[in-house]
Amino acid sequence: MSYLWCRFLVLSLVILLAPSGWANPVQVAIPTSDTKDLTTFIADRSLLDIDNFHQTRRDIALQVLQRQALLLGGYTKPLESREVINNRRILTLVVQGKVAISGISFWLSGLENYREQVWVTDEIIGDGSFVVGMYTTESRLKSFQVNEDLHALVPISNRSWEKDWQALLQFHRREPIDTFNWESVVRMLVAGRADYTLAPFQQTEGMVLNAYGQTLHPIPRVKFLIPGSQHWVVSKIHPEGAAIYRALQLGLAQLKAQGRLRTALTEAGFYNESVIDWQTVNERFIK
Incomplete structure (x- = not known):
């Protein structure tokens, strides 16, 4: 038996017998626009x-x-x-x-056609809990009139954010400006291409x-109230x-039981x- 052939057999056995930690990490799909923020927030800390x-x-x-839930549930294989x-x-x-697995959550109403391909977790955000703000630039905010008609504003969103899109469409009776990701939404607002977008209220001074x-x-x-519940999804095929x-x-x-x-x-x-006590401006338009 040649030296090269023996070396090949040894390497093959090493790979077959390697501990699970040597395996390729399991992939978690996240939006490209979240990568930097996620990496910066975690930094070098243990999850x-x-x-x-x-x-x-x-x-x-x-x-x-x-990722904390996975660890608490006993799943310790590496993720990327x-x-x-x-x-x-x-x-x-x-x-x-x-x-x-998807790193982001999805609305339950958008998952009904995929029940054979994915598992849907228990809710992480309950129906009636998803309240967001109408966010705009400082310069546009300064130009608002006291009695300005909110229906006349030009919203911007992403068509794949289906619940946001539906809520905006119902409120304005016309489609929002469509762009491809969150960074593009921000850039187009700053450029004056739209008046506002929907975003969660922040825990910052002035909720900026x-x-x-x-x-x-x-x-x-x-x-704005976005009706429905949100859940994580896991592939049944993977x-x-x-x-x-x-x-x-x-x-x-x-995490729920501990209030975390x-x-x-x-x-x-x-x-x-x-x-x-802020006014829910789209409440009567929710179907």
Whole structure:
């Protein structure tokens, strides 16, 4: 037997007998626009040591909470983020089994056609809880008139954010400006291409939202309600899907029981007592 052939056999055995930690990391699909914020927020900390979410936003908080839930549920295989251009593509990859899990949550109403391909977790945000602000630039905010007709404003969103899109369409009776990701939304607002977008209220002074070097402000005293519940989705086709789903459900139950899920979302500004008495401007348009 030649030396090269023996070497090949040895290497093959090493790979076959290698511990699971040597395996390729399991991919979690996240929006490209979230990658930098997620990496910066986690930094060099252990995931389970993160217990303060004041310095981040809902999307990033939920991605960290998801990974904490997996660990709490007993899933310890390495994970890596796979950057994906938008939410619709993320769901497609999970449905096809090309990634095991989505790092972002989805509305339950948008998952009914995929029940054979994905597992849907218990709710992470309940129906009637998803309240957001109408965010605009400082210069546009200064030009608002006291009795300005909100219906006449030009909103901007992303068509793949289906619930936002539906709420805006129902309120304005026309389609919002469509752009491809969150960074583009911010850039186009600053450029004056639209008047406002929907975004979670922030736990910052004045509830200002800082993104991509820009600052957005909520239009005072008004808020939007987005009906429905949100859930994480796991691929039934991916080989790690079943184990991930079981662990995620167990860990999510722990986060809820300990109050950590609600606390984290409150710290990230999603649940905001400052806007409890603000007017829900689209309430009568909700179907």
